[in-house]
Amino acid sequence: MTGDFQPKSDFLRVLIERGFIHQCSDFAGVDEKALAGGLTAYIGFDCTATSLHVGSMLPIMMLRWLQKTGGKPIALMGGGTTRVGDPSGKDEARKLLSVEQIEANKDGIRQVFDKFLTFGDGPSDAIMIDNADWLTKLNYIDFLRDVGRHFSVNRMMSMDSVKMRLERDQELSFIEFNYMCLQAYDFVEINRRYGCTLQMGGSDQWGNIVTGIDLGRRMGAPQLYALTAPLLTTSSGAKMGKTASGAVWLNADMLSPYGYWQFWRNCEDGDVGRFLKLFTELPLDEVNRLGGLDGAELNEAKKILANEATALLHGRAAAESAAETARKTFEEGVLADDLPSVALPASEAIGMGVLSAFVRAGLVASTGEARRQIKGGGLRLNDAPVTDEKAALTAADFKDGVAKLSLGKKKHVLLRIE
């Protein structure tokens, strides 16, 4: 943790105050670099899915603060390392992804960064790089001679990610064992190419990052530094990022701004203050005031959290629209126009059985599930509980061509006649 360290640089001060820091290899060293100006830092992002999810917001915000405090952020796409697969925190070997899949994922992930960082050629402009650029060109024998000889297997065996696998008698394949070597090499290579001296990441990356620092020292690079963020869990201990409909994706085509807004709005009471610090840029005294609210008043703070977090990712307009949709839906009980919707031709919609209607709306996965939800009182059509599973939609159910289907109290989908 941060101990009694008193930072002089804006960069470290902000990160410490807002709770971004779990471990740092050398606070004074990083502070000095940041103070001198021109601190360049990078964070690597795996390309294992077509979109990042909320879990990645923490590192992204760190890059953003770095830029705001005068540093130069580098977003590293793991186009090369994803082909190998990071065993950290995994108790089972990850399936290898195809190269095409990785490239497609990379394209999806890229989109997000424009919203948080300013890219360009200036001294504190962000850049995006891909480690496939150098990793895929490595020659095995050269790599072993130039880089591999600096790695101590003895040390690697003592790292948590490796030790865990060994202790549990779970296989750790050679390719995975190499992951940390590649990530370590990345750090040295990025330092050589861009003068980057700091690598940041989640706390599970500590071992990999420190291995890079070590390699840098042995290969004659300047002093490198590590800075990690805490692993985010909700106050009841659950891993963050999962919700009703799966992961909380950052790309709008995978989770609507409204859905993203709802995610923050529904967070647990105990998380509000912490999340405001991490995921919004509200001044700290404001955050402290909001986080200190009691009971039902805290709901106002949750709305602000949702507004601010959504505005950062999807823009102010989308955030306001989501807030308005939520207000109409939950506070007025009025039908809000831009709830998620599904369009159907009239011929199909009128006379459609309720069961299939809910399946079409995507609220349930099968008619069987729809039947069960009806038994449990979980389905509503235009806010009236559905009781008869044989009922069919009639023209009267579509006011102005729109019928509102709900699952539970929170999930609503509009069925539109096109």
Add this chain to the structure above:
RNA sequence: GGGGGAAUGUCCCGAGCGGCAAAGGGGGCGGACUGUAAAUCCGCUGGCUAAGCCUUCGUAGGUUCGAGUCCUACUUCCCCCA
């Protein structure tokens, strides 16, 4: 190379004398209570044209009226010996 063990509901863990849509738990979803929170309690958690039908226990065959359960081969994983 030799010997021994394992694979179960496509979220996970995990029971299962030849009659099984298959115990139990976690997770998830829904209901009640609330504040769109947490905690608690209750229900649900293979598919369908649904009192019926269909598909499921690593893969492929076999024995049997009947196989998750027995036999054979194969695949993958683990353990012990070399």
